[in-house]
Amino acid sequence: MAQTKSGKIYKSSLAKRNMLKFASNKLALVGLFIILFFTLCAIFAPLFTSYDPSYVDPKVRLLPMSSEHLLGTDNAGRDTFTRLLYGGRISIAVGLSAALGAALIGCTLGSIAGYYGGRFDSFIIYVGEIFTTFPQIMLVLILVGLSGRSLANLILIFCFTGWMGTARLVRSRVLSLKTEPFVESCVANGISGFSIMFKHILPNTLGPVIVSITMQTAGFVLAEAALSFLGMGVPTAIPTWGNVINAASSFHIFQNYPNLWMAPGIVISLFVLGVNFFGDGLRDVFDATE
Amino acid sequence: MEKDYILQVKNLETRFKIGKKTVHAVNDVSFNLRRGTTLGVVGESGCGKSVTALSIMQLLPKAAHIEGGQVLYTPSPEQTLNLTDFKRNSKELRSIRGKDIAMIFQDSxxxxxxxxxxxxxxxxxxxxxxxxxxxxxxxxxxxxxxxxxxxxxxxxxxxxxxxxxxxxxxxxxxxxxxxxxPNILIADEPTTALDVTIQAQILALIKQMQQEHGTSVILITHNMGIVAEICDEVAVMYMGRVVEFGSLLQIFENPHHPYTKALLKSVPVLGMGKDTELESIEGTTPDASTVFKGCEFEPRCPFAMKKCTEEHPMVCEIEEGHEVRCWLYEEKCKDDRR
Structure with a gap:
C-alpha cells in the first residue's frame, strides 16, 4: 500500500501492468500491428480503391499488375486488389464471429459440466470426444454439403465444430476453481449455484479463453480460405480471401498469373501469423507464473 | 429460559461416506447459543469442530450428510426454524445464509x-x-x-x-x-492464517462488532488462549462429541472431563515456573472411522475404568449449565437427562 505524499493511495492497476507486459513483447506488438493494419484496410476499403469488388468487366480479364489495377484483374475482370480489401471484411468477420460463437458454446457447456459434474459432465465430454474424432475439415465439409453454402451457415458450422477445445479448457479450470475457498464462502453467503458458476468462476477462466479465441480466429480464417478455395465455403459472389484465391483455381491461371494467388496467399499468411503472435503475447500476459 | 437461545443444536449426527467406510464425524452433538454471547468450540484437528459448524448451515461437502438431530434457529421469540428440515441448497436456506447466519473462514x-x-x-x-x-x-x-x-x-x-x-x-x-x-456469526478458525499481532486485532474487531450489533458468535478454534480471551461459553469436542460444556469460568477454573483437564495442562501459561514441564496427552487420536463401544477418550484416559470400554458415558449436569460426558461423575450427576 504505497502512500503518496498527498495521502492518497497509489493505485497499482492490473490492466496497466498487463499492458506494459504486453508492450515489452516485440512479436506481440508486431502481431497487433498486422491485425490492426488489415482490419483498418478492410473497414476503410472504399478509401483505397474506387472499383466495385463484384463488378464483372469482361473487357479487362486477366490484366497484369499495373498502376490502374495494382494486383491485376482476375478471370472475370474484377480488380484483385479491391477484392482483397473487401474480402478482408468477410474473412475477418467470419473468423472472429465463429471463434466468439465457439467460445460462447464452449464456456457455457464447459462451466456447467465442470460445476455440476456427474452425468451431464460425462455426456458433454463424450460428445466433445466424438466431435474431435472427426477431422474438423471433414465434418465442416459434410455439414456444408447438408446445409448448403451461405455465410451464416458457415459461421454456424464453425461454431458447432469448434467448441470442444474451449469447453475442455473451461471445464478443467472450473474443476480446480470450484474447490477454492472463495467459492465456499460464496455458498456460505447464500449466493445461488448459477451465480457462482457464471459470475464468480467463469470470469476467473477468461484469460486462457481469450487466448484460445484469438488462436481460433486464425484457424477459422484459414479454414474459410481453404473451404472457399475448394468452392465449399462462402458463395463465390461474396468476396472473401478464400474466394479471391479461388479465382486462381484453374491450372492455366495458376501457372501463368501468379499475382492472382500469391497476393491473397501472402495476405492470409501474414494475417494468421499476426493473430498467432498476438495470441502468444496475450498468453504470456495472462500466465501468472511468468 | 429456552427463549434466550438463538441457536440450539440437538443431538446432531453428521456422517461422511468415503467408499464403503462411514466416518462418524459428528456424534450426538448438542449445545445452545445464547443471544448476544460468544460460544467457543475447541478441540484438536479433526475432532469435528468445523463439520459441526458446516452442518448448521448445511455447507457440507457432497460426501457428507446429516443423519439426525435438529438445528433450531430462533430469530424472534415467535419463530423457530429447524434448519435441518431444509434441503441443502434450497431457497429458504440460501436466504438465511449470509443474511441471518454469516460465516468467516479460516483461509482469508x-x-x-x-x-x-x-x-x-x-x-x-x-x-x-x-x-x-x-x-x-x-x-x-x-x-x-x-x-x-x-x-x-x-x-x-x-x-x-x-x-x-x-x-x-x-x-x-x-x-x-x-x-x-446477521444474528449469528460463525467464525471457523478466523485467525489461523494470520500472525499473532494481527490475530489480536481481528479478535478485537469480532468482539467489537459483536458488541455494536448484538451478534451471537460461534468461534471455532484450537487455541485455548483465544477462547479465554473472548468466549462466554465453551464446548470442548473430542472425536466428534462434545465432552464438556460450560461457561468460561466453569471450564477453565473447574474442568471435569479428563480430556479438558489434559488440554488445559498442555497449554503454556505466562508466569508458570521455569522448570514446570508442559504435559502432553498420552497416545494419539484414533482414526476417525473407528467406532467405539464405549468412551472415545478411554484409550488415552488416565482414569479409565472397566465401564468406559463397555458403554457410552452419559451427559451429567454437575452444576447449573456445566455438562460433562464422563463416567467418573455418574454419582455426582444431579439428574439423568438421558
Missing part, C-alpha cells in the same frame, strides 16, 4: 474472488439480502470498512483482493459477513 487469503473489487463483493452480498440502492449500499459498505479499521475506505472500495494483505483481507471477510447485520 483466498476467500475473496480475485477478479472483483472488494467493494463489489461486499455489495453483492448486501444487495442480495437487502433492498438498497447502489448509493445507499456503497455508503453503508464504506462506513463498515471504516469501522473495521481499513484506512481510506472510499479509495479501498475499488481495490482488488491482491492489493490487500492477509489481515486486511480477513477484515474484508468480516465486512462481507457483518454487512447484513
Amino acid at each position: 487469503l483466498s476467500s475473496l474472488d480475485p477478479v472483483y473489487s472488494i467493494g463489489w463483493q461486499i455489495m453483492e452480498n448486501l444487495r442480495m439480502h437487502e433492498k438498497l440502492s447502489k448509493k445507499e449500499a456503497k455508503e453503508k459498505i464504506i462506513r463498515m470498512l471504516g469501522e473495521l479499521g481499513i484506512p481510506s475506505p472510499e479509495d479501498r472500495f475499488k481495490s482488488y483482493p491482491f492489493e490487500f494483505s492477509g489481515g486486511m483481507k480477513q477484515r474484508v471477510m468480516i465486512a462481507i459477513g457483518m454487512i447484513c447485520n
Whole structure:
C-alpha cells in the first residue's frame, strides 16, 4: 500500500501492468500491428480503391499488375486488389464471429459440466470426444454439403465444430476453481449455484479463453480460405480471401498469373501469423507464473 | 429460559461416506447459543469442530450428510426454524445464509474472488439480502470498512483482493459477513492464517462488532488462549462429541472431563515456573472411522475404568449449565437427562 505524499493511495492497476507486459513483447506488438493494419484496410476499403469488388468487366480479364489495377484483374475482370480489401471484411468477420460463437458454446457447456459434474459432465465430454474424432475439415465439409453454402451457415458450422477445445479448457479450470475457498464462502453467503458458476468462476477462466479465441480466429480464417478455395465455403459472389484465391483455381491461371494467388496467399499468411503472435503475447500476459 | 437461545443444536449426527467406510464425524452433538454471547468450540484437528459448524448451515461437502438431530434457529421469540428440515441448497436456506447466519473462514487469503473489487463483493452480498440502492449500499459498505479499521475506505472500495494483505483481507471477510447485520456469526478458525499481532486485532474487531450489533458468535478454534480471551461459553469436542460444556469460568477454573483437564495442562501459561514441564496427552487420536463401544477418550484416559470400554458415558449436569460426558461423575450427576 504505497502512500503518496498527498495521502492518497497509489493505485497499482492490473490492466496497466498487463499492458506494459504486453508492450515489452516485440512479436506481440508486431502481431497487433498486422491485425490492426488489415482490419483498418478492410473497414476503410472504399478509401483505397474506387472499383466495385463484384463488378464483372469482361473487357479487362486477366490484366497484369499495373498502376490502374495494382494486383491485376482476375478471370472475370474484377480488380484483385479491391477484392482483397473487401474480402478482408468477410474473412475477418467470419473468423472472429465463429471463434466468439465457439467460445460462447464452449464456456457455457464447459462451466456447467465442470460445476455440476456427474452425468451431464460425462455426456458433454463424450460428445466433445466424438466431435474431435472427426477431422474438423471433414465434418465442416459434410455439414456444408447438408446445409448448403451461405455465410451464416458457415459461421454456424464453425461454431458447432469448434467448441470442444474451449469447453475442455473451461471445464478443467472450473474443476480446480470450484474447490477454492472463495467459492465456499460464496455458498456460505447464500449466493445461488448459477451465480457462482457464471459470475464468480467463469470470469476467473477468461484469460486462457481469450487466448484460445484469438488462436481460433486464425484457424477459422484459414479454414474459410481453404473451404472457399475448394468452392465449399462462402458463395463465390461474396468476396472473401478464400474466394479471391479461388479465382486462381484453374491450372492455366495458376501457372501463368501468379499475382492472382500469391497476393491473397501472402495476405492470409501474414494475417494468421499476426493473430498467432498476438495470441502468444496475450498468453504470456495472462500466465501468472511468468 | 429456552427463549434466550438463538441457536440450539440437538443431538446432531453428521456422517461422511468415503467408499464403503462411514466416518462418524459428528456424534450426538448438542449445545445452545445464547443471544448476544460468544460460544467457543475447541478441540484438536479433526475432532469435528468445523463439520459441526458446516452442518448448521448445511455447507457440507457432497460426501457428507446429516443423519439426525435438529438445528433450531430462533430469530424472534415467535419463530423457530429447524434448519435441518431444509434441503441443502434450497431457497429458504440460501436466504438465511449470509443474511441471518454469516460465516468467516479460516483461509482469508483466498476467500475473496480475485477478479472483483472488494467493494463489489461486499455489495453483492448486501444487495442480495437487502433492498438498497447502489448509493445507499456503497455508503453503508464504506462506513463498515471504516469501522473495521481499513484506512481510506472510499479509495479501498475499488481495490482488488491482491492489493490487500492477509489481515486486511480477513477484515474484508468480516465486512462481507457483518454487512447484513446477521444474528449469528460463525467464525471457523478466523485467525489461523494470520500472525499473532494481527490475530489480536481481528479478535478485537469480532468482539467489537459483536458488541455494536448484538451478534451471537460461534468461534471455532484450537487455541485455548483465544477462547479465554473472548468466549462466554465453551464446548470442548473430542472425536466428534462434545465432552464438556460450560461457561468460561466453569471450564477453565473447574474442568471435569479428563480430556479438558489434559488440554488445559498442555497449554503454556505466562508466569508458570521455569522448570514446570508442559504435559502432553498420552497416545494419539484414533482414526476417525473407528467406532467405539464405549468412551472415545478411554484409550488415552488416565482414569479409565472397566465401564468406559463397555458403554457410552452419559451427559451429567454437575452444576447449573456445566455438562460433562464422563463416567467418573455418574454419582455426582444431579439428574439423568438421558
